[in-house]
């Protein structure tokens with residue numbers, strides 16, 4: 001099977017987050033289409049309702065990902081809108097977001113390297129040693145015991161995440 005950039009996790013995540021449920025289906029249909037497409041036809045192909053397709057298209061348009069050609073129907077006097085995807089723009093936005101996430105993780109890594117962090121066994125809070133001590137090492141949220149997390153392990157986990165993001169960025173750049 002040929003490599004399809006839109007199957008990448010970063011691609012799907014970006015669309016779900018920024019254009020909502022179903023937006024990935026709409027983008028894939030337009031991505032594969034040679035010609036711009038009317039919303040009714042997109043609805044047909046995706047199995048979504050026309051109203052849902054329109055909502056998604058508007059969100060995509062707002063971000064500059066989807067665009068349309070407007071054509072007047074001579075008989076009815078109405079305008080027909082045919083939609084297409086700006087592939088470069090979309091990939092650029094995904095890369096931008098991945099870079100921001102990687103930056104945030106790098107900053108998080110620096111902070112966590114310099115502090116001893118305690119986490120709740122339930123996962124509801126994460127606080128530095130000084131504050132954990134004030135709470136007698138009990139979670140301020142649920143009262144359960146808190147454990148110190150191994151900074152080395154944590155650093156490695158963050159590093160792995162950053163590497164995986166950078167790989168995704170490289171894959172997108174080649175698309």
Ligand SMILES: [Zn+2]
Nearest residue numbers: 120124139142
């Ligand atoms: Zn807790």
